[in-house]
Amino acid sequence: METPDWNSNSVGDDVYEPSEDTFLLLDALENDLNNLKKIIDKGGCLVLELGSGSGVITAALKKTLGSTVQCIAVDINLQACHTTLETCSLNNVNVDVINANLLDWIFQSKSIDIIIFNPPYVRSFVNEGDVDGKISDIKHAWCGGPVDGADVIRRVLPQINRVLADNGVFYLLMINYNNPEKIAHFMAQEFSMAHNIIITRKVPGESLVVYKFYRT
Numbered sequence: 001m002e003t004p005d006w007n008s009n010s011v012g013d014d015v016y017e018p019s020e021d022t023f024l025l026l027d028a029l030e031n032d033l034n035n036l037k038k039i040i041d042k043g044g045c046l047v048l049e050l051g052s053g054s055g056v057i058t059a060a061l062k063k064t065l066g067s068t069v070q071c072i073a074v075d076i077n078l079q080a081c082h083t084t085l086e087t088c089s090l091n092n093v094n095v096d097v098i099n100a101n102l103l104d105w106i107f108q109s110k111s112i113d114i115i116i117f118n119p120p121y122v123r124s125f126v127n128e129g130d131v132d133g134k135i136s137d138i139k140h141a142w143c144g145g146p147v148d149g150a151d152v153i154r155r156v157l158p159q160i161n162r163v164l165a166d167n168g169v170f171y172l173l174m175i176n177y178n179n180p181e182k183i184a185h186f187m188a189q190e191f192s193m194a195h196n197i198i199i200t201r202k203v204p205g206e207s208l209v210v211y212k213f214y215r216t
């Protein structure tokens with residue numbers, strides 16, 4: 001999968017700049033591309049990236065998967081939504097961008113075929129990074145909450161179960177202290193979802209992994 005172009009100037013201070021985790025997720029999708037194409041061959045056509053940030057992952061997917069898929073990018077940060085649109089336009093691809101909180105806005109169950117999420121996963125204290133008592137846009141990009149940094153991840157899991165199509169797949173990036181195996185155990189127990197580990201990478205101070213979840 002080709003790494004798309006993006007405009008560093010337009011990413012700015014309020015939007016997550018593509019980083020090691022972004023590129024790891026791109027590599028994971030590339031490693032699993034044949035399986036993604038099989039889902040599309042079977043009629044799957046809705047691809048959704050949660051927390052699109054700069055939009056490079058959504059742009060790469062749309063560029064690679066082509067016109068048979070509709071790509072939707074979601075971000076809680078309005079500036080990230082604008083940047084995603086700009087990145088997609090820079091790469092000549094059309095996607096739909098929605099400024100929303102996780103998957104709250106989807107009413108149709110089992111409707112999305114492929115979901116990708118590089119979540120805010122960093123362990124952080126409640127007020128760390130807040131501006132004037134309000135959570136800042138850039139804090140949304142990394143703050144995963146105290147203890148294990150997995151607060152946002154835990155919030156999205158029941159939503160994934162609700163919206164993921166029967167033959168769908170969910171790619172989730174995590175860091176070692178998010179306790180990925182505990183998350184996987186929860187998905188299996190609560191929602192009968194199995195997982196594969198698609199890729200792992202150690203970078204200074206971080207050990208990152210991408211899991212793929214699917215219904216059994």
Ligand SMILES: C[S@@+](CC[C@H](N)C(=O)[O-])C[C@H]1O[C@@H](n2cnc3c(N)ncnc32)[C@H](O)[C@@H]1O
Nearest residue numbers: 016022051052053075076077101102118140141
């Ligand atoms: C780690 S960044 C990843 C950005 C981009 N996907 C990448 O890989 O470079 C996490 C993104 O999730 C977004 N985000 C955080 N909480 C969210 C929520 N509740 N709903 C939607 N997006 C959220 C942030 O604004 C941020 O853009």
